[in-house]
Amino acid sequence: xxxxxxxxxxxxxxxxxxxxxxxxxxGTTFVVLGASGSGKxxxxxxxxxxxxxxxxxxxxxxxxxSSLTGRxxxxxxxxxxxxxxxxxxxxxxxxxxxxxxPLKEKERRISGADLRARVVESLRVVDLGEDVLGSWPSxxxxxxxxxxxxxxxxxxxxxxxLYDEPTTGLDxxxxxxxxxxxxxxxxxxxxxxxxxxxxxxxxxxVADRLAVLYxxxxxxxxTPEEVRRSDDPYVKRFLSLWFEKQ
Amino acid sequence: xxxVGVGRLRAVFEDFGAQVLFAGETLAWAVRxxxxxxxxxxxxxxxxxxxxxxxxxxxxxxxxxxxxQGNYAMRQFGxxxxxxxxxxxxxxxxxxxxxxxxxxxGRSGSAITTELGTMRVTEQIDAMESMAVSPIQYLxxxxxxxxxxxxxxxxxxxxATGYMGGYLIGTFVSLIPPGPFLDHTKSMVDVHDMTHGLxxxxxxxxxxxxxxxxxxxxxxxxxxxxxxxxxxxxxxxxVAILVVDYLLTFISIG
Numbered sequence: 001x002x003x004x005x006x007x008x009x010x011x012x013x014x015x016x017x018x019x020x021x022x023x024x025x026x027g028t029t030f031v032v033l034g035a036s037g038s039g040k041x042x043x044x045x046x047x048x049x050x051x052x053x054x055x056x057x058x059x060x061x062x063x064x065x066s067s068l069t070g071r072x073x074x075x076x077x078x079x080x081x082x083x084x085x086x087x088x089x090x091x092x093x094x095x096x097x098x099x100x101x102p103l104k105e106k107e108r109r110i111s112g113a114d115l116r117a118r119v120v121e122s123l124r125v126v127d128l129g130e131d132v133l134g135s136w137p138s139x140x141x142x143x144x145x146x147x148x149x150x151x152x153x154x155x156x157x158x159x160x161x162l163y164d165e166p167t168t169g170l171d172x173x174x175x176x177x178x179x180x181x182x183x184x185x186x187x188x189x190x191x192x193x194x195x196x197x198x199x200x201x202x203x204x205x206v207a208d209r210l211a212v213l214y215x216x217x218x219x220x221x222x223t224p225e226e227v228r229r230s231d232d233p234y235v236k237r238f239l240s241l242w243f244e245k246q
Numbered sequence: 247x248x249x250v251g252v253g254r255l256r257a258v259f260e261d262f263g264a265q266v267l268f269a270g271e272t273l274a275w276a277v278r279x280x281x282x283x284x285x286x287x288x289x290x291x292x293x294x295x296x297x298x299x300x301x302x303x304x305x306x307x308x309x310x311x312x313x314x315q316g317n318y319a320m321r322q323f324g325x326x327x328x329x330x331x332x333x334x335x336x337x338x339x340x341x342x343x344x345x346x347x348x349x350x351x352g353r354s355g356s357a358i359t360t361e362l363g364t365m366r367v368t369e370q371i372d373a374m375e376s377m378a379v380s381p382i383q384y385l386x387x388x389x390x391x392x393x394x395x396x397x398x399x400x401x402x403x404x405x406a407t408g409y410m411g412g413y414l415i416g417t418f419v420s421l422i423p424p425g426p427f428l429d430h431t432k433s434m435v436d437v438h439d440m441t442h443g444l445x446x447x448x449x450x451x452x453x454x455x456x457x458x459x460x461x462x463x464x465x466x467x468x469x470x471x472x473x474x475x476x477x478x479x480x481x482x483x484x485v486a487i488l489v490v491d492y493l494l495t496f497i498s499i500g
Contacts, residue, residue, distance in 0.1 A: 045372075048375075048376050050372055050375060050376070070271075070274075071278070071380075074375075074378050074379070074380050075378065076378075077375065077376060077377070077378040078378040080376055080377075080378070081376075081377075082373065082376040082377075084369045084372065084373055085369070086368060086369060088368060088369040088370050088372065088373035089370075089373075090365075090370055090373070090374075091364075091368075091370070092361075101377065101379075102377040102378075102379075105377060105378065105379045106378065108280060156377075162376075
């Protein structure tokens, strides 16, 4: 479903990605783990075409995203839903308008009643009721904003959902419910997910496969168990610090 | 020192080039479906209706000052009767479009840059792109079209209140008889003057809104970056208004 091949990207002198290659099969959840500044978000933004690579390719559902521009790129993005690190809800829109936005844009002839029903259904998946429909993003807690962002990402039935640090800054209970939501989205809607995170516990809960990104390169890649047994010194240290804490 | 100067000059040209490409992209998205008239109306209300009061007040005082200055200058030649024509022609050809554009820059241009800049640094624009919606089409096109359409209308408001202010000061304070005041207005101002001024207003509307949206779109670096972009938008818009005004006037009357 998603193929990233030999991806290189620099910003000025700084090489952020140095030959990243990975493959995500349809209907699976792939987690990219890494410390802050390791290039995770830059990698994710290449997948959705927000950045252009210096070298290498990104293919999603058979389309080479990295070579598209303008209208073609905009249309190719219809397969995506994305949850941003800070939720990125439109602050001039209510919760209803936020969640309805991608649906209204994708299905421009949808009736008002259908639109409302789909928005309410999508909010129900993330355990939010109709009482939040008229709220403004600024009135919601961080956890609720993230849930609304997830509902917005899922409402138009995307084939691929990208999550940028979905559990960062959340309390353990909300983190657990976000993990459940990612798993439910995969099980109920067969979506392919790519999760960028430095939350190791969360990564091991949701990943079918995972990769550890270090200094712009993939240090280890495989099933959670394979990565856990990796001989790479950085991966060992990255994971052992957390496993020791447990 | 020399290298720094060349680098800065190059950055200015690159910035200008990016602005021109942005304008081209906006034009391309403006003629592509889907069209969103509701967003255009919303922006027309925000930019046009929202600026009416401030434009009207500025126009009133500009007209009053023009009448006082005109009377002061023309009295020396015994030509007070021409003050009406002087006020009208100054407003219609020059002050109306320029002052209106400067007021819209201060009020709406800065608001546009701040809003879009905040959306940029909080990833709301990236979010929109990720939903297969062009932010240029959704956010920029309605603002640019609304400003381009509303600027001439606001200029008409400025001219009307300005002439009214000039008439009040000219006839009640400077005691110029109303007859010559109005007659010389009719004889000195023709349709060409009106179209010249309104053409300027249309171009100013496009220029100001393109600069404001571009600065918002390219904002980076959090709240401070948004503030810097807003300052840059207001400064460059004001400079652009005066430069374009000179060029258009030169082309018109050489």
